[in-house]
Amino acid sequence: MLLYAAIFLPFAAALIAVLLPSDRLRPWLIPVTALIHFSLVLQLTATPTASAGSLIGLDALGRFILFVVSLLYAACSFYALGYFRCHADWENRIFITALLTFPGAMTIAAAAQHLGLLWVAVEATTLLSAPMIYYNRNRFSIEATWKYLLLCSVGIALAMLGILFVGYAGLHGGGEQELLLDRMLASAPLYSKPWLRAGFVFLLVGFGTKMGLAPLHTWKPDAYGEAPGLVGGLLAGGLTSVAFLAILRSVQIMIAAGEQALVRQMLLALGVLSLVFAAIFVIRQRDIKRMLAYSSVEHMGILVIGVAVGGVATYGAMFHVLNNALTKGVLFMTAGNIHRYYGSKRMCETQGALTVLPYSASLFLAGFLAITGSPPFAPFMSEFTILRGMFAGGHLALSAVFIGLLVVIFIGMGGTVLPVAMGPHMEEAEEATDYRETPLTVASPLLLLAAVLCLGIYLPEPLRLMFTEAAKLVEVAP
Amino acid sequence: MNTPPNLILLFVILFNFFILGTSRLATCIRSVALQGALLSLLPLFLHTSTFHTYLLAGGAFILKGLLMPWLLFRAIRQVRIRREVEPRIGYIPTLLLGALTTAGAFIFGDRLPLLPAHLHSLFIPAALATLAAGFLMLITRRKAITQVLGYLMFENGIFIFGTLLAEAMPFMVEMGVLLDMLVAIFVMGIVMNHINREFSTLNTEQLSLLRE
Numbered sequence: 001m002l003l004y005a006a007i008f009l010p011f012a013a014a015l016i017a018v019l020l021p022s023d024r025l026r027p028w029l030i031p032v033t034a035l036i037h038f039s040l041v042l043q044l045t046a047t048p049t050a051s052a053g054s055l056i057g058l059d060a061l062g063r064f065i066l067f068v069v070s071l072l073y074a075a076c077s078f079y080a081l082g083y084f085r086c087h088a089d090w091e092n093r094i095f096i097t098a099l100l101t102f103p104g105a106m107t108i109a110a111a112a113q114h115l116g117l118l119w120v121a122v123e124a125t126t127l128l129s130a131p132m133i134y135y136n137r138n139r140f141s142i143e144a145t146w147k148y149l150l151l152c153s154v155g156i157a158l159a160m161l162g163i164l165f166v167g168y169a170g171l172h173g174g175g176e177q178e179l180l181l182d183r184m185l186a187s188a189p190l191y192s193k194p195w196l197r198a199g200f201v202f203l204l205v206g207f208g209t210k211m212g213l214a215p216l217h218t219w220k221p222d223a224y225g226e227a228p229g230l231v232g233g234l235l236a237g238g239l240t241s242v243a244f245l246a247i248l249r250s251v252q253i254m255i256a257a258g259e260q261a262l263v264r265q266m267l268l269a270l271g272v273l274s275l276v277f278a279a280i281f282v283i284r285q286r287d288i289k290r291m292l293a294y295s296s297v298e299h300m301g302i303l304v305i306g307v308a309v310g311g312v313a314t315y316g317a318m319f320h321v322l323n324n325a326l327t328k329g330v331l332f333m334t335a336g337n338i339h340r341y342y343g344s345k346r347m348c349e350t351q352g353a354l355t356v357l358p359y360s361a362s363l364f365l366a367g368f369l370a371i372t373g374s375p376p377f378a379p380f381m382s383e384f385t386i387l388r389g390m391f392a393g394g395h396l397a398l399s400a401v402f403i404g405l406l407v408v409i410f411i412g413m414g415g416t417v418l419p420v421a422m423g424p425h426m427e428e429a430e431e432a433t434d435y436r437e438t439p440l441t442v443a444s445p446l447l448l449l450a451a452v453l454c455l456g457i458y459l460p461e462p463l464r465l466m467f468t469e470a471a472k473l474v475e476v477a478p
Numbered sequence: 479m480n481t482p483p484n485l486i487l488l489f490v491i492l493f494n495f496f497i498l499g500t501s502r503l504a505t506c507i508r509s510v511a512l513q514g515a516l517l518s519l520l521p522l523f524l525h526t527s528t529f530h531t532y533l534l535a536g537g538a539f540i541l542k543g544l545l546m547p548w549l550l551f552r553a554i555r556q557v558r559i560r561r562e563v564e565p566r567i568g569y570i571p572t573l574l575l576g577a578l579t580t581a582g583a584f585i586f587g588d589r590l591p592l593l594p595a596h597l598h599s600l601f602i603p604a605a606l607a608t609l610a611a612g613f614l615m616l617i618t619r620r621k622a623i624t625q626v627l628g629y630l631m632f633e634n635g636i637f638i639f640g641t642l643l644a645e646a647m648p649f650m651v652e653m654g655v656l657l658d659m660l661v662a663i664f665v666m667g668i669v670m671n672h673i674n675r676e677f678s679t680l681n682t683e684q685l686s687l688l689r690e
Contacts (some may be wrong), residue, residue: 055650114648114651115653116646116647116648116654117654120654120657123658123662124658125664131665140687142669142672142673142686146669147685149662149669150629150666154632156635157629157632161636161639164636164639164642165644169644171643172592177646179643179647188538194591221690225688281690290651
């Protein structure tokens, strides 16, 4: 019942947003919806419910992803208020309607127990994010939107093909026609292996496009670079987690069918490739938002590597989903503030942000340290856990490559972030805009960064339990 | 071999070639729509005639045969283009590539481990050939609208395969899939309109401002 409330609440709020005539009042719907949604999700995570045979239900994985997404959305919602106050004269009906529907679609995806429904929800998130990416309405953002829309739609279509292949594998195995997750998991050992393997490859390519794994990430720098910081944070933290969940669903079926070897190979290959691509493009990256997009590619790689290694690394990957989401929120929102002040997101035009935007720039700097895995922030803990899993599994060469690439990315990102935050202040940009930091545009990233810091120092028991239960479902180690 | 589904699929494959070879945009849109409409008849022959089957066929027919072409024609009216498709490579090479991929689809389809019921039917080759033709359209055409048509052909190919599994899809989910596609085409139409306004053309080669 609560779950249905969490699904319908965003749609109801979106309907109100469409009907509400005032551009000034409409933004207030966002924090109200986000907070109610988050309180519903908190109750849902506290009381596990069984869901045998129905289309919608929350298992450990779904509950965990839903928690991450809802938490990020709630934290970002206050920033949204400040954002729309800066652009008070912009028409925001479509944008806010899409923004309000977004958590609804993501809730359906997290709760979907049927692969078809999961597909519908993920495709819906693609379509909803298109108008949000295009909000700045210029040549650059239209190009980014078109690439995003076309690439992700074709990618998702491939995922549909993958779902159908897996379904056919079940038919071929002598079973019923079935796409309900729990029944598929039960009958997976009988599945026709060639169809199942082909299906998994298509699912991985399809949802991997959505998640932004290299070499399928090409839309990512454009879309994240041109979208408002708020949207970039929601896409990089929320949407990628949902796409990751979709991949994990196919991993679950493969594990049930006893095909761990292929899963491990494919995920490792894509994961390491993502790290390599991120390392190459993050070096000498002159655009702070594009840099963050490549950092997102990197962290998607870390997530799938964690799942591929298995054991304690799977737990680390689950922990990292949360850390990545929260830290990406910090980085994109503060980058948005810097972008707005200077009217540019090129490194050479945004130097010395600390002197003019003390809060945003220091949060940006701290967020950079967090995302690159510096202690005591939480991403350090999760990356270290993944690394521990690698050592435990005897993947010494892999861990060497992993550490090496993370170091390269740290240096590469540092080369861009440090001048932006601490470089000599540029005089001429001063009167370019009248943007000033407001409590609203700083509070959200501050809140998220505080959470990232606390999680690095102390991990509450309920969260640890949530990660453990989620990791148990996608354990690839024998 | 001469069952109605196979005849439909034969026409679908012929449409692939026709679409790849035609130079008129309006003909292209009509052919993709006709292909989709033909495909929506498939469930009627394949499954027992339940309410579910009729709804699926009806929904797909309205969407693929009527709404999609209407949206696309509206889009090209708004951006005032009626002219050619503007291929990146010529029509004859595209057709040859199409013939190659179709032959490949038939050879590959025979090697797949299929259920006895689907052996020697045209389902798998037609699905693969249509997917390949859709990809060819996506890759070889310059205009945004022809890329959308490629995406639609791609979806048609998936639909052929999907009819084999129609019973596993609850009605709600099926309608969700179709609705998603409809909204996708609608949003793409709007984006095309804005591309045209910003760049005064629908040629996607102009979309190259964002690079490293």
